[in-house]
Amino acid sequence: MDQHTAVLEGGLADRSRWRDEACPVRSALDVVGTRSAMLLLREAYYGTRRFQDFAARVRITDAVAAARLRELVEVGVLTTVPYREPGTRTRHEYVLTDSGRDLLPVVLGLFAWGSRHRTPDGRGPLELHHRDCGGAVRVEVRCEHDHPVPLGELAVSPARGSRLSRGAAGGAAG
Amino acid sequence: MDQHTAVLEGGLADRSRWRDEACPVRSALDVVGTRSAMLLLREAYYGTRRFQDFAARVRITDAVAAARLRELVEVGVLTTVPYREPGTRTRHEYVLTDSGRDLLPVVLGLFAWGSRHRTPDGRGPLELHHRDCGGAVRVEVRCEHDHPVPLGELAVSPARGSRLSRGAAGGAAG
DNA sequence: CTCCTGGCTTGTGCTGACCGGAGCCAGACC
DNA sequence: GGTCTGGCTCCGGTCAGCACAAGCCAGGAG
Numbered sequence: 001m002d003q004h005t006a007v008l009e010g011g012l013a014d015r016s017r018w019r020d021e022a023c024p025v026r027s028a029l030d031v032v033g034t035r036s037a038m039l040l041l042r043e044a045y046y047g048t049r050r051f052q053d054f055a056a057r058v059r060i061t062d063a064v065a066a067a068r069l070r071e072l073v074e075v076g077v078l079t080t081v082p083y084r085e086p087g088t089r090t091r092h093e094y095v096l097t098d099s100g101r102d103l104l105p106v107v108l109g110l111f112a113w114g115s116r117h118r119t120p121d122g123r124g125p126l127e128l129h130h131r132d133c134g135g136a137v138r139v140e141v142r143c144e145h146d147h148p149v150p151l152g153e154l155a156v157s158p159a160r161g162s163r164l165s166r167g168a169a170g171g172a173a174g
Numbered sequence: 175m176d177q178h179t180a181v182l183e184g185g186l187a188d189r190s191r192w193r194d195e196a197c198p199v200r201s202a203l204d205v206v207g208t209r210s211a212m213l214l215l216r217e218a219y220y221g222t223r224r225f226q227d228f229a230a231r232v233r234i235t236d237a238v239a240a241a242r243l244r245e246l247v248e249v250g251v252l253t254t255v256p257y258r259e260p261g262t263r264t265r266h267e268y269v270l271t272d273s274g275r276d277l278l279p280v281v282l283g284l285f286a287w288g289s290r291h292r293t294p295d296g297r298g299p300l301e302l303h304h305r306d307c308g309g310a311v312r313v314e315v316r317c318e319h320d321h322p323v324p325l326g327e328l329a330v331s332p333a334r335g336s337r338l339s340r341g342a343a344g345g346a347a348g
Numbered sequence: 349c350t351c352c353t354g355g356c357t358t359g360t361g362c363t364g365a366c367c368g369g370a371g372c373c374a375g376a377c378c
Numbered sequence: 379g380g381t382c383t384g385g386c387t388c389c390g391g392t393c394a395g396c397a398c399a400a401g402c403c404a405g406g407a408g
Contacts, residue, residue, distance in 0.1 A: 066194025
C-alpha cells in the first residue's frame with residue numbers, strides 16, 4: 001500500500017480472508033503478556049534469582065510473584081535450580097532458560113521505546129552499552145544479510161506447507 | 175555475576191539500593207502493555223487503518239477497540255487522519271506515527287518468540303523476510319559498532335546527571 | 349422525510365490481575 | 379521443645395480488560 005506498512009504476500013494479501021487464530025504475537029502474549037511477567041523478566045536480566053528479591057524489586061505481592069514465577073517456569077522461560085546457603089536448608093532459585101533469554105529483544109525494545117517516548121527528555125534514567133566496546137545498545141530489525149529492515153520493506157508470507165501458501169481462503173495464521 | 179545476566183554499573187551495582195520507579199519498561203507497559211494494544215499495533219503494521227477492520231481482525235468488541243484506539247492516539251502511537259470515500263461523509267483512519275513505528279521491534283520480538291517457542295514445530299505459520307533481498311528477518315540486540323550483544327555482554331548504567339551516576343543511594347531508576 | 353451505515357457510546361456482567369494481610373511449613377539454630 | 383526465616387498459600391476485596399448487546403448520531407441515498 002504505502003511505504004509505512006508491511007507487505008502481505010501470497011494468500012495473505014486479502015486480509016479479510018484469514019484470521020489470526022495461530023498468530024505468534026497472540027500466543028506469546030498469552031503466556032508473557034502481563035505486566036508482572038515482563039517486569040519479572042527484566043529483573044531476571046538484571047541478575048535477580050530469589051523469590052523475595054523478585055517480589056520486592058518488581059513491587060508485587062508474594063502471591064502474585066508466586067503465581068507468575070510458577071507460570072514462567074511452566075512455559076519454560078525460567079527454571080528452578082536448588083541452592084543452599086550455609087546454615088539454611090535447600091531452597092531454589094529462578095534462572096533464565098534459553099527461551100527466557102530469547103525474550104531479551106522484547107524487553108529491551110520496551111526499554112528503548114519507554115526511554116525515548118515516555119520520558120520528558122527522551123533519554124530515560126538508564127543507559128545500555130556493550131561491555132566489550134562501550135558502544136550504545138539498540139534493538140534492530142535486520143535480515144540475515146544484515147540489512148536494516150524498516151516497516152515498509154518487511155514482507156509477511158505464509159510458511160511453506162500452510163493452507164495460505166497454496167492460495168486457499170479462510171485459513172488461520174497470524 | 176555469571177555470564178547469563180546483564181552487568182549493573184555505577185550506583186546500580188547494589189540492586190537493593192534503588193527502585194524501578196522510573197523504569198522505562200514499566201512506563202512502556204503502562205501505555206502499550208495490554209494484549210489488545212499490541213494486537214492493534216500488529217494490525218497497523220499489516221496495513222489496517224479503519225475502525226471496523228481493527229475490531230474484526232483483532233477480534234475485540236467495538237467498545238474495546240474504541241477505548242484502546244483512543245488511548246493509542248492519546249499517547250501518540252497512532253494519529254487520526256480524515257478520509258472520504260465517494261458518497262459517504264468524512265471519517266478518519268488510524269495511522270502509525272514515528273513513535274508507533276518505533277514499537278516494531280517489540281511486536282516483531284513477540285512474533286519471533288511466539289513462532290519459535292510457542293508452536294509445535296518451532297517455526298510458526300508465517301514468515302518474515304526482507305522485500306529487497308529476500309533474507310529472513312530477525313530482531314537483534316546490537317551495539318552501535320554492530321556487534322551482537324548477548325545478555326552477558328550487556329551493561330546497564332545510570333544516565334549522566336542522574337543521582338545514581340554520582341553514587342548516591344536510594345535513588346529511582348529503572 | 350425515512351432508511352441505512354460506519355463509528356462510535358452506554359449498560360451489564362464476567363474474569364483475571366493485582367493488593368494487603370494472615371497463615372503455614374520445613375528446617376536450622378538454640 | 380520453642381523460635382526464627384524464607385518461601386510460599388489462602389482470604390477478601392478492588393479494578394481493569396474484556397464480551398455481549400443495545401442505542402446513538404451524522405450525513406448520504408432514496
